[in-house]
Each structure stands twice: as structure tokens, then as C-alpha cells.
Amino acid sequence: MNEVPVIAIDGPTASGKGTVAQRVAAALGWHYLDSGALYRLVALRALQAGVAAADVAALTRLARSLRPQFDAGRVCLDGRDVTDEIRREDVGALASRIAVHPPLRAALLDLQRGFRCPPGLVADGRDMATVVFPDAGLKVFLTASVEARAGRRHKQLSEKGFPSNIAILLQDLRARDERDSSRSAAPLRPAKDARQLDSSDLAIDEVVAQILRWHGER
Ligand code: C5P
Secondary structure, rough: OOOEEEOOOEEEOOOOHHHHHHHHHHHHOOEEEEEHHHHHHHHHHHHOOOOOOOOOOHHHHHHHHHHHHHOEEEEEEEEEEEOOOOHOHHHHHHHHOOOHHHHHHHHHHHHHHHHOOOOOOEEEEEHHHHHHHHOEEEEEEOOOOOOHHHHHHHHHHHHHOOOOHHHHHHHHHHHHHHHHHHOOOOOOOOOOOOOEEOOOOOHHHHHHHHHHHHHOOO
């Protein structure tokens, strides 16, 4: 049994879980896993290699040989910094399409669990509490209205200099929510013992403070 404590933060796209999880990890001095980045990295590799979204065997091979390096908020793959590239909307959309394949998900399990190192891990994604770290000491399901999430994503993209359109973002978020929640492999849903937090009207600091309070109560 692994004694290293884990805080699992799951939720839909653009619910703010990435920023929140990083802040919680920084506050505790723990490691941080952005599991969505792994699906995005597989998607990026698939795009580069011309692998189709339905080619499960080839995608699973890409996932199995994935050796990303995370350092100071940057991610490198095959010797190249791809931090900004994996945030592209086309990469995110493909990540969500390929994440439905059970063999690909299984291929990423060990990689994800390898992030569980002392003194602790804060992991964010869709199935951190339900599949990857079912023994996590604290499980948080972070939601926000689709409008709030589209607004945040729009702001994020404009700050990075990527053009975006709210109506298209809304459409894409709804499609991705639907796909993430309705797939049969590890669908997005709160674990039975997860605490739910709606961040639509909360500032990031308030969300972080609430999670740290929950952690402190344990
Ligand atoms: O969180 P992020 O938007 O970066 O994730 C990209 C895609 O990867 C999601 O739309 C989702 O389909 C998939 N994903 C997943 N399981 C995770 C994390 C992400 O299926 N734990």
C-alpha cells in the first residue's frame, strides 16, 4: 500500500481545477499532476504522426512510450518544450476524443501513479478519485457553470494571444462535457466520497482556501 497522501481534484474542462490544484500543491509543498496534459500529449503526438482518433492500437503505443518531463510549470516531450502547443483547442478536442479508449487509459495508469512521491501529491483530472487514486485522502469534485467556464477559457486564450470566440467555446465545452460524462471508460463523475464545490461565483483564492480547510480538517 502506498502511504503517500493524495488530494484528488476532478471536474469538467475549464472548471479551474488546474490552477486550483497547482496552488494547493504549492501551499502544501506537494507534487502536482496535471493528468489532462498526458492525454493532450498523446493527442499532440497523434496529430504529428498522422494517427487517426480511432486507431486504438497505435494510440496506445504512443501512450505507452510517452516520457514527458515536467519542470517548473513547463512540459517537454521528445526534447521539445510543448507547454503552449498542448493547450491548443484542436489538441484538447482530440485529447477528449481519444480519452474514450480503455487501452489508452490503461497505458497511462502507471505513468500517473508514478507521480505519487513524498511528501504528497495533488492530482487533477476526470478520474483521479474514481480510478487512478481511489484511496486519495481528500477527493474534490470542482464544477462551474458552462458559461463561467467559457468566459474563463476565453480570457486564458486571449492572454496567450490565441484568438477565440465565446459561442464556439461554449459549443466545444458542451460537446466535451457530454463526451467526458457519457463515455463508458472512466466517465467524468464525482466519487461517492467526493466533496463537491461549485466555483462559478468563487474567486480562485476562495476555492483554494476551502480545499486547504478540508485538508486541515482531516
Ligand atoms: O483537463 P484537460 O482539458 O487538459 O484534459 C484534456 C482531455 O483529456 C479532457 O477533455 C478529457 O477527455 C481527457 N482527460 C481524461 N481523464 C483525465 C484527464 C483528462 O479523460 N484524468
